[in-house]
Amino acid sequence: MNLDYNKTALLIIDMQKGFVEPGAALCVPTAKATIPAINSVIDKCREEGAKIVWVKREYAADGSDVEIPRRKALEESGLLGVLAPGTTGINSPEDAEGLMPLEGETTIIKPRFSSFLKTGLDEMLRSEGIDTIIVTGTTTPNCIRATAFDGISYDYRTIVVEDCCSAKTEEIQRVNMEDMARVGVEIIGSGELIK
């Protein structure tokens, strides 16, 4: 597709063990299956010289940095400690099995749904002349969509790779993709990008 990779950043969002590995407390069941497509997009973007940004979420072990309206539910669900910084294993913020950042690639921790909120991402991309973002990862209705809407709001050409994103049900995935398309997000398949 028509894309200037020198002005493009690929975002890989929340593809962490705690969200992806089967059996993890916050597992999005279809996320694991998107890894081969995500890797094909990563390979293409590396080859073409795009900026690679790994976007991750962490929750303080005591829940103190979680959105206030979500804290109680997190506590009551026994989820405190999940995605805690520095932990390892199935509920940790480590990269999901099969995904591997390279030296020199960027990692940012986002404290909220959108990759742009309180992260400095917009300033970083702008300072490097980037005007296009490719969005991949999980979960479609939360961090993918919030990032895509902010991408449009911050005037980026915003591309979401549908088969590199995942949601709890097929209906959620479909309706969210349709909503994003209606505000100008380009929804594509990984095959279209890498061919």
Place this chain on the structure above:
Amino acid sequence: MNLDYNKTALLIIDMQKGFVEPGAALCVPTAKATIPAINSVIDKCREEGAKIVWVKREYAADGSDVEIPRRKALEESGLLGVLAPGTTGINSPEDAEGLMPLEGETTIIKPRFSSFLKTGLDEMLRSEGIDTIIVTGTTTPNCIRATAFDGISYDYRTIVVEDCCSAKTEEIQRVNMEDMARVGVEIIGSGELIK
């Protein structure tokens, strides 16, 4: 419901002629029918002393302040001039028929989907000790949802009044309400609020 109105702001979003009146270029067909419910919520919130905030969108007549990825589509659809500041009539940014801000209530113009983006809304509410927002208006998948997700992200107790919001189809309305509920937004009916 359990609500401290002294710490609550009611947001009425994009209920403007250009989005609401039948025949308007950007009309959300079901928006007009939500006005009685919105007025009942406004009455209750005024009576209880909540802060009333009218949130509106405008598009410069030449499209120069529209999100870059949306500008071309707006031009090609012949929509330039719709919601232009200072205009009147069916495609204008004026309040929809049947809605009436009172002297002393706040109006803000938001340049993007979320009421929080580039508006100073968060700083304003915080400085007044407000920790709860009630969200009403149109359209559910865009400005309502973007505002609700940012409400949660900025740590506000966030309440969306379902029958005071509208979308193009029943499926879009339902799936968006479900998505919002899953991240901690309280989805209620106007009857629950005003009783």
